[in-house]
Amino acid sequence: MEIIKATGIHKTYNPDKIPVHALRGVDLGIEKGEFTAIVGPSGSGKTTLLNIIGGLDTPDKGSIIINNTDISSFKDNEMINFRRDNIGFVFQAYNLIPVLTAKENVEFVMVLQNRNLKERTERAEELLNAVDLGDKMDKRPSELSGGQQQRVAVARALASNPTFVLADEPTANLDSTTTANLLDMMLELNQKEKMTFVFSTHDQRVIDRARRVITLVDGKIV
């Protein structure tokens, strides 16, 4: 079953001034449990596509169906709640809330979901252990390295039990060993938790580990 189904996605920036056709007719289906990389040259539309799938941006044309729900008709707050419950995000940077500890960051989305304290604590500890940060739970982001911060972000993305995790160049700011670690961990969670991952990347080593690779060129899948 396809959990993400994008059909005929078009997106043009600055339609009135100098139009930039970022996406021109993208069709994409993602099945549960995939570990998929979206690759392509800079400016090919990877971020735009991920933002649209993640409900952070809206397409000019086309439809996005996630878990049999058409998300294009959502209002602001409906969209926010839908993201909270269905999509885990890992961004390239500025992922974590600086005033919260690692554990509190992971708990954060569960607080937004109004889950109870016991459940939150257990899940946060379990996930932080899974990303190998059991000993850093009470550290604030500023006390963690870039790789550790990204791992906290991955743990947090999973905390809400989302339908899938979207990651836009999660390793862009990491060196090669940390990149490898993060990928190992994501793959492990992909297998153990049956979590679907969709991520964009430039990095050949990351592309090599993906199970499916979707290539974008000039706003189209090739």
Added chain:
Amino acid sequence: MKMILSIAWRNIWRNKTRSWVVIGSILVGIWSILFMLSFSYGLITTYVDNTIRYQSSHIQIHNPDWKEDQEVEFTLENTESVLQYINNQSYQSSATQRTLVNGMVRSSRGARGAMIKGIHSEKEGQVSHIDQKIVEGKYFTENKKNEIIIAQKLAERLKLKIRKKLVLQFQNAQGDIVAGSFRIIGLFSTANTLYDESFVMIKQTDLNRLLVLPNASHEIAVFLDDSKELAQVKSDIQNQFPHLLIEDYKEISPDANLYESQMEVSHRIFITIFMLALIFGIINTMLMAVLERNKELGMLMALGMNKTRVFFMIVFETLMLGIIALPFGLILSWLSITYFGKHGVDLSAFSDGMEQFGMSTLIKSYIPTELYFSLSTATVFTALLASIYPAIKAINLKPIEAMRKI
């Protein structure tokens, strides 16, 4: 909610200097407004208290006709029963009766018009406390005839000294001009020298004899130990003696009333200015705090923090700054107001004219307790108002745009 509160709390300590600057300015704002108001209150309250204590008393009772046109024949008919009624009530009070007539005070060097008050020497002291204001000579001694006490200022004007004689001249009830010679036994001076000059005091028995009105009185003045009972006492007396004119100090001295109400108006204006200044200060800081956290706020909304929660987070952050500042501001104000309430500030160097109008130059700060509460409410309300604009700015951020900006 708890999570939002805790994030908000930690957020305000991210930029400690900035938060302390805001807290500090709210604190100084609270302190300066209360401190300033306390002197204005102190000044007016002292003035009103002095007016009641030495001039008007709390209540005065007259024949309604006398008020219109101060003729000798408009006397009170039942002075004794009114006094008895007042003395039998449960509240603590002092009351005295007076005979009043407008006349001339003459010395060999000049003459001036004045109200001649025939008083009951013993009771008068308890009501108008004038016996405490004798600056030269003494108050009335029991049974000597034709003694007079006048204002020190009036004595200067008429070039009179203590123990000298003067002549009082006025019309009696029959319309004949009568005159009497009186010896000055005391000079008094209250805070209000203009008022002092307007009257002289002799014994009621002396005045009534000259007027040929043996048991007459024109006025009863009542001084209450507790001002709060005024309204009740006034209406009680009015009910008991419906045909008499009963007035409280606000009616007798419209200036006291005017000061009191003007004070309230000007205090409202001060508080409004204070709030406006604070509002702009707080909005400015909170906008900075929101704008520099663009990316983070975008991320929070991307993760699923809805607009209501983002809105409240910013509101809480702002409120917390105000609420931290509040107790410090109140304590500081209370300390300084208490200190200057005890020791006062001497303004005599700047204020030559003030005494003339009955304003004391030693101002003691004072603030009614309610004002601490109303200022606290105003501060919280101000912080709340000031938080709205930055909070709206925050919720209008679009997550992707917020996160893209470097």
